[in-house]
Amino acid sequence: MPQAGQFVSMHRLAPEVILCLFGIIIMAVDPFVSAARKRVLGWVAFVGALLALFGVHVANHSQGPAYDNLISTDAFSVFLHAIVIVAAALAILGSIDYLDREGIQRGEYYSLVLFAAAGMGILAGANELVTAFIGLEMSSISSYVLVGFRRRAAVSNEASMKYFLLGSFATAFFLYGIAMVYGATGTTYIDKVQATLQDSGNIPALAILGLGLIFVGLGFKVVIAPFQVYGPDVYEGAPTPVTTLLASAPKAATFALMLRIFYVSFGAASEFWFWAVWISAVLTMFIGNLAALVQTNVKRMLAYSSIAHAGYILVAFAASTSLGIAAVLFYLAAYVLMKVGAFLIVTHLGQQGEKRLDIQDYAGLGTKQPVLAACFSLFLLSLLGLPATAGFLGKFFAFQSALDAHTVHGTAIIWLVVIAAINSVIGAYYYLRVMISMYFAEPSKEYVPSSVAPALSFAIFVAAAGTLYLGILPARALDFARAAAESLPLH
């Protein structure tokens, strides 16, 4: 490969460049925009996200390594960039009216969302662990601030503080892990670690220890058991549009990095990490689903549900085959759409001060706002895994890829699928509970429905259409996911 100059490969980072550029523009312009007009900045951010999607398109057509191989712009990275940026764009649309309603319309909010998205993009494309660390920090630090953005609300502050303290710990774990992997292999390049480990024949204990620490660090970020404890508190306390972003995009990006590290660097050690993933998957699913059963706060319930979904993703993750990667990627795409959709609706229904978050508060929504209730039902049914929705096919491919790997892992993985299947029935109960409230319960009297703002309705529409599209005609997305999986240099 010819050693290209550093800036020649900049177009391969086009999405990040565009996102950061718009983030900076918004910050620079912010002081000159009067308070009444600040919502324009939200639209600027949305345009930035759209342009970044175009940047993804550009990057897609010029795949290859960037910045001396620190970044690898392959089909895998492109797929995840698309997911992350779509999630960010939808979250921005959901934020514009929310911030007005809460009286916290500020330019830096949108800048932070864009910076976070850029960080997640780097996570998805990183081919070097320290670069990945930078991406992780970019997205995390922006998120810490965003979580505390309702600065007059105690829950928001508490969530921010909790997230910051525990998140810093987790990043430290990740950093230690990198150090150990470096110590064992002498490199921090993801693909070179693979080559070194393969050359040496056996895998040094230090490298395994490093992998373990990386698992802890990243496991915290994707909220899997036993590192899930902070998740529901943070998701509940954060402003709902931020929860929308937090529950979707960073998970996708961090899972991407985990895939790269586990499958590429440590592909030869899959029998070591298989059991860690297996145990974590079982714990994550059970904790997520069982805890969600008893929640009365919708945001908290959805938070536990997203823990459960991380568990389903781990089922496909455990497959340790190329099919498994494709299944994880498809699941992430489906998951992000339905989760974003669900939280966007909660954003609207929460009303001022996020007061209406109890399941009981949704009583009679089916008759008062039938379209909104139908969309919410669609997202819930998709999370539940009902056919003709994206969530069903996500689970379907996840289970399929896991069963397919029984030649590698034996009956353990078959049991994992059975456990996951049982869990998805447990999960059915709490999703249906919301629908019971919406459709079967007597309408609550004091609820005055407010009309959904155009920006938010558009975002909900996009998420709903995507959920249905992936559920009925998944072939194209699946082809992309397969191509992305094959673009990873597995051993």
Next chain:
Amino acid sequence: MAPQPLLLSVVTFLPLLSVAALLVLRSDDHAWIRRIALTASLAEFAVSLLLLRGFDSTSAAYQFTEYHHWIGDAIHYHLGIDGISLFLVLLTTFLTPIAILCSWESIRENVKGFFISLLVIETAMIGVFVSLDLFLFFVFWELTLIPMYFMIGMWGHERRIYAAVKFILYTMFGSILMLVAILWLYGLSGGFDVDGIQQYLASGSLPHTTELLLFGAFFLAFAIKVPLFPLHTWLPDAHTEAPTAGSVILAGVMLKLGTYGILRFCVPLFPEAAREMAPFIGVLAIIGIVYGALVATVQTDLKRLVAYTSVSHLGFVVLGIFAFQTTAIQGAIYQMLNHGVSTGALFLTVGMLYDRRHTHDIKQFGGLATPMPVLMSFFLFIALSSLALPPLNGFIGEFMILIGTYVGHHAWASWAASGAVLSAIYLLWAYQRVALGEVTVEKNKTLTDASTRERIILVAMAVAILFMGIASPLFTRRMEASVSNVIQRVNPPQNASRPASIPCMGDKASNAAAGSQASLATIPGRGQQ
């Protein structure tokens, strides 16, 4: 073969199209919503009758097949029907307009949502019967759940939410394990196509334990749906709490999804396992027959009583299937149709009583034959059909099942026959308590007899009952080739010459399999000709 290449798709999706039409209407325009729903469902019934015309009853192959790529290389849009599914599709299209008609006045809230649910269920149920791709099958299978969930939960009676949740969780638990089994089969055979999987499994490369596990996963899903004892506990609640139309659809068609699944997938795909498990399943079926009948006898709630008769009658169907005799299986399919019509009709009459008195409590009735002779006459007629009085439809089905079962399993047949006796007890006793004697409750004296709308419904059901009783060969003839096809998979021809190879079946069984079955199958019909 199939003169109309798109007919099956039209039959499947026509109700869904009419849903689109309903969505456009204003939701308070109740009159037009009802009219359009009824017209659409009648049109659907008319279109589905075209299937009869083009159906080749001599062929065991799938007919009206459609085959298109859908997702990737493995998942196809593959439709087709044979003698097993043909009449189940017709049953569905017949009962839907009846269900719409019976909800004409009793459903007053959210009328639009109700009829949309009903039509979506129709599409989903037909889809289950015509799918020849396991993925497609599963999609339709799950799609039946949500509209039924809404139907029970939104328009049901007092404990509707409990019943709806119980119904959906039970069924989902079964079906999710079936999904795992479907995926496993895909991993083994590389496809979801039923034919392809059947060929793969027939090659005999499946380890025995795997076959048993896969059979178990499929069977559990279907047994919950049937419902087979001891998995039946969701049924009385769901039936009792559902609105009349919901009960009609639930009992009339949805339970058959389970028995159909057993007959279409469990038995032909895993014949070894089916043979091995048949003794246990047969016993469970008999327990269901007797238990369902006994529990029905002591019910004080009329609707619950009818619900428990389903447990008993569906036990007959399962028993017939696992007798592995052409006659018995034909009888089982016939009994599925009979049960759909007769029990559907029972629920309709119970619903009509409920519309008048808003109770299902038998004590609240008594002597109703005096104020409403027409309705009670129909009630008696329907009850007689349900308790298998010749020459009505129920008799043919039960008789064929018993005769076919008797060939191989004397004891099974004797036990099951006791269920037939019990059914006379609980139904006639119920009729006596509801219709005969003095009018005990003052309110009942002024009850109005069946309205024109109700008479139309009742006459349609009665005609169907009588027609199916008299003209049964018209039905059984079309099933025969497909049923023999199933039998051949369970009892391969080479076994027929070696009677000892199937321990549970004596010489008579193999003789019958060799040839006398065809004549047996026509016995019930012959008497009428």
